[in-house]
Amino acid sequence: MESVESRQERHRLVDADELTRFAVDALCAAGASHGEAAVTAEVLVAADLGGVESHGVARLRRYVEGLRSGAINRHGEAEIVSDRGSVCVLDARNGLGQPALCTAVDLAVDRARRFGTSAVMVRRSNHMGIAGWFAERAARAGTFAMVSTNAVPQVAPMGTNEPMFGTNPFCYAVPAEDDVLCFDGATSTVSRGKLEQLDRLGEPMRPGWALGPDGSATTDIPATVEGLIHRKGYALLPLGGGDQGHGGHKGSALSLFVELLCGPLAGARWSRHTYQDGEGGLGHFVFCLSLEALGGSDTIRADVDRLAREVRGAAPVDRDTPVRVPGDRRRRLSGARRTHGVPVLDSVLADLHDIARFVGVTPVRARHAGG
Amino acid sequence: MESVESRQERHRLVDADELTRFAVDALCAAGASHGEAAVTAEVLVAADLGGVESHGVARLRRYVEGLRSGAINRHGEAEIVSDRGSVCVLDARNGLGQPALCTAVDLAVDRARRFGTSAVMVRRSNHMGIAGWFAERAARAGTFAMVSTNAVPQVAPMGTNEPMFGTNPFCYAVPAEDDVLCFDGATSTVSRGKLEQLDRLGEPMRPGWALGPDGSATTDIPATVEGLIHRKGYALLPLGGGDQGHGGHKGSALSLFVELLCGPLAGARWSRHTYQDGEGGLGHFVFCLSLEALGGSDTIRADVDRLAREVRGAAPVDRDTPVRVPGDRRRRLSGARRTHGVPVLDSVLADLHDIARFVGVTPVRARHAGG
Numbered sequence: 152m153e154s155v156e157s158r159q160e161r162h163r164l165v166d167a168d169e170l171t172r173f174a175v176d177a178l179c180a181a182g183a184s185h186g187e188a189a190v191t192a193e194v195l196v197a198a199d200l201g202g203v204e205s206h207g208v209a210r211l212r213r214y215v216e217g218l219r220s221g222a223i224n225r226h227g228e229a230e231i232v233s234d235r236g237s238v239c240v241l242d243a244r245n246g247l248g249q250p251a252l253c254t255a256v257d258l259a260v261d262r263a264r265r266f267g268t269s270a271v272m273v274r275r276s277n278h279m280g281i282a283g284w285f286a287e288r289a290a291r292a293g294t295f296a297m298v299s300t301n302a303v304p305q306v307a308p309m310g311t312n313e314p315m316f317g318t319n320p321f322c323y324a325v326p327a328e329d330d331v332l333c334f335d336g337a338t339s340t341v342s343r344g345k346l347e348q349l350d351r352l353g354e355p356m357r358p359g360w361a362l363g364p365d366g367s368a369t370t371d372i373p374a375t376v377e378g379l380i381h382r383k384g385y386a387l388l389p390l391g392g393g394d395q396g397h398g399g400h401k402g403s404a405l406s407l408f409v410e411l412l413c414g415p416l417a418g419a420r421w422s423r424h425t426y427q428d429g430e431g432g433l434g435h436f437v438f439c440l441s442l443e444a445l446g447g448s449d450t451i452r453a454d455v456d457r458l459a460r461e462v463r464g465a466a467p468v469d470r471d472t473p474v475r476v477p478g479d480r481r482r483r484l485s486g487a488r489r490t491h492g493v494p495v496l497d498s499v500l501a502d503l504h505d506i507a508r509f510v511g512v513t514p515v516r517a518r519h520a521g522g
Numbered sequence: 523m524e525s526v527e528s529r530q531e532r533h534r535l536v537d538a539d540e541l542t543r544f545a546v547d548a549l550c551a552a553g554a555s556h557g558e559a560a561v562t563a564e565v566l567v568a569a570d571l572g573g574v575e576s577h578g579v580a581r582l583r584r585y586v587e588g589l590r591s592g593a594i595n596r597h598g599e600a601e602i603v604s605d606r607g608s609v610c611v612l613d614a615r616n617g618l619g620q621p622a623l624c625t626a627v628d629l630a631v632d633r634a635r636r637f638g639t640s641a642v643m644v645r646r647s648n649h650m651g652i653a654g655w656f657a658e659r660a661a662r663a664g665t666f667a668m669v670s671t672n673a674v675p676q677v678a679p680m681g682t683n684e685p686m687f688g689t690n691p692f693c694y695a696v697p698a699e700d701d702v703l704c705f706d707g708a709t710s711t712v713s714r715g716k717l718e719q720l721d722r723l724g725e726p727m728r729p730g731w732a733l734g735p736d737g738s739a740t741t742d743i744p745a746t747v748e749g750l751i752h753r754k755g756y757a758l759l760p761l762g763g764g765d766q767g768h769g770g771h772k773g774s775a776l777s778l779f780v781e782l783l784c785g786p787l788a789g790a791r792w793s794r795h796t797y798q799d800g801e802g803g804l805g806h807f808v809f810c811l812s813l814e815a816l817g818g819s820d821t822i823r824a825d826v827d828r829l830a831r832e833v834r835g836a837a838p839v840d841r842d843t844p845v846r847v848p849g850d851r852r853r854r855l856s857g858a859r860r861t862h863g864v865p866v867l868d869s870v871l872a873d874l875h876d877i878a879r880f881v882g883v884t885p886v887r888a889r890h891a892g893g
Contacts (some may be wrong), residue, residue: 267609
């Protein structure tokens with residue numbers, strides 16, 4: 152995922168706090184409680200700050216419209232339906248995904264502190280933004296965490312062009328000495344959001360990312376995006392692509408790993424059964440492992456740091472491109488954007504103005520022109 | 523990983539029980555206890571049965587020689603060094619990896635039954651064969667399990683050609699209705715064992731699997747294998763290859779996930795620090811999540827089965843190649859080989875005869891000629 156600064160379409164800079172203020176106002180006006188709106192807005196803006204614009208405020212409309220139409224339950228506070236100490240199951244009651252998953256993470260951290268390790272599963276939930284925000288929250292509380300979600304089927308396992316899995320992020324985070332190391336990426340080679348972003352910016356897609364209705368590779372972005380949305384026989388390919396030679400069976404298995412945990416194990420819907428009968432029915436999972444329970448949080452943090460430094464210090468293939476560990480780019484970008492403002496594409500800004508009009512809140516104030 | 527039957531080099535068929543008998547005898551003659559030898563032999567033969575010949579009896583020599591030379595501790599029974607209920611740490615005392623990890627799995631299953639979820643880490647261990655055998659054991663006991671290990675560094679993260687990670691398997695297993703669904707694969711696109719196998723069989727490697735000392739793609743199998751063994755600047759590439767376009771950053775992060783858990787979190791060595799001062803110092807981890815603790819093992823097993831059936835039922839791109847779920851091929855192959863015998867390449871059989879001579883045990887009796 153690349154930053155929008157260097158791209159074609161014009162953008163304006165917006166203060167992160169102002170972007171958050173607007174998202175909270177819009178979600179509250181659409182019927183969310185202030186607490187739910189605050190968590191949801193924070194996750195959205197964290198995506199924009201970190202350069203994951205595909206999961207940022209560009210997605211606000213779906214939440215606002217969902218809340219207004221009733222597709223997302225305005226009174227859907229998550230409740231614990233099963234509590235076995237280190238393992239709990241939450242019912243999100245078809246509310247917003249972000250507050251439900253945040254409740255799950257805080258519960259998982261609490262249980263990992265008490266028992267050493269924990270698993271919390273969420274059912275009857277909705278889209279929840281970037282998994283990394285949640286995993287980082289758990290890592291800052293002293294645990295090694297995995298967080299994921301399933302989603303509407305868009306990814307074809309190796310051997311078919313029928314979408315069977317969501318883009319199902321693989322996501323983990325671990326405390327290092329002064330910070331947190333976090334990876335969060337779709338288990339498809341690319342996500343649909345990424346394709347939409349490339350399309351806006353006039354950049355091409357590669358063969359090996361998606362299949363068309365005849366089962367052969369496609370590089371037509373608009374047709375692929377349209378075909379994925381309307382389920383017209385298009386499918387994204389898993390990490391490793393569509394054949395065994397580059398590990399497509401491994402990417403498929405990784406995607407299935409998430410689908411199993413978030414679907415059958417969470418007691419949630421999966422794949423083609425999601426978004427039926429007026430609700431998404433998505434599942435999420437959280438695993439936490441307390442570093443204290445492993446006997447030595449300080450030593451482990453120092454060793455995580457050491458491993459990260461060793462990787463960053465490896466000889467780069469391209470002399471000008473140092474080797475990164477997951478989260479390095481996002482952290483740098485977030486810092487810069489907190490200071491200088493978040494670049495919001497003109498098309499996204501127009502969409503936010505439109506939202507402001509129809510829910511009746513103060514529009515986003517851009518800082519100054521950019522791009 | 524493909525079966526040897528259709529390949530160039532001649533093989534002979536050996537009864538699985540006879541192969542196990544021989545491996546146990548050889549390991550015992552080299553100084554292992556009968557219990558340790560039995561577990562180790564079972565894991566090796568399971569690999570040969572399942573078509574993962576790169577991890578089968580072809581690797582017996584390294585264990586036998588390791589035990590005889592003292593590189594592997596003949597009296598290295600694993601001991602619990604930290605017990606916090608759902609989280610335990612084992613010290614394998616530089617013994618064989620298989621019995622140490624088997625002890626860890628049985629402990630993790632026990633703790634998951636008591637607490638719902640568990641994590642057991644192993645330090646000071648050695649090579650432990652196929653992770654799938656261990657994950658399947660935990661799944662047959664009613665848990666969703668992840669098992670992994672780190673290894674000598676052979677895999678370069680995206681952006682460098684310096685090997686920083688082991689081939690670090692990503693492996694999980696979950697109980698279905700009558701069976702277990704299990705995935706086990708290296709987080710590199712291919713493993714070194716796979717390259718050695720292709721070389722024996724005269725098949726080519728693909729660009730995108732490995733880098734040479736100058737940082738560019740190589741397809742020279744002997745040079746790559748030699749360069750990996752003697753650390754001469756060669757490196758395997760992670761799943762997704764060496765660039766971001768096909769997700770090399772995702773494969774790198776997956777490999778790092780395993781290295782973090784098995785290294786810093788297990789209190790074990792990692793990457794270039796493994797195999798120093800006369801011991802491997804490898805780490806393993808086991809996570810278990812009890813299906814009972816999720817409230818409804820029968821429902822979950824039925825749903826796992828349903829999801830697997832849906833994937834198998836997806837329209838195949840190639841009409842004659844049905845879509846598989848992880849473990850389908852291995853299960854079919856294992857059944858056939860249990861009945862008809864395990865194909866062992868003549869070169870591997872010659873190696874086993876050589877082992878028989880120098881440890882003084884009855885050589886493997888092949889069933890009849892094949893291939």
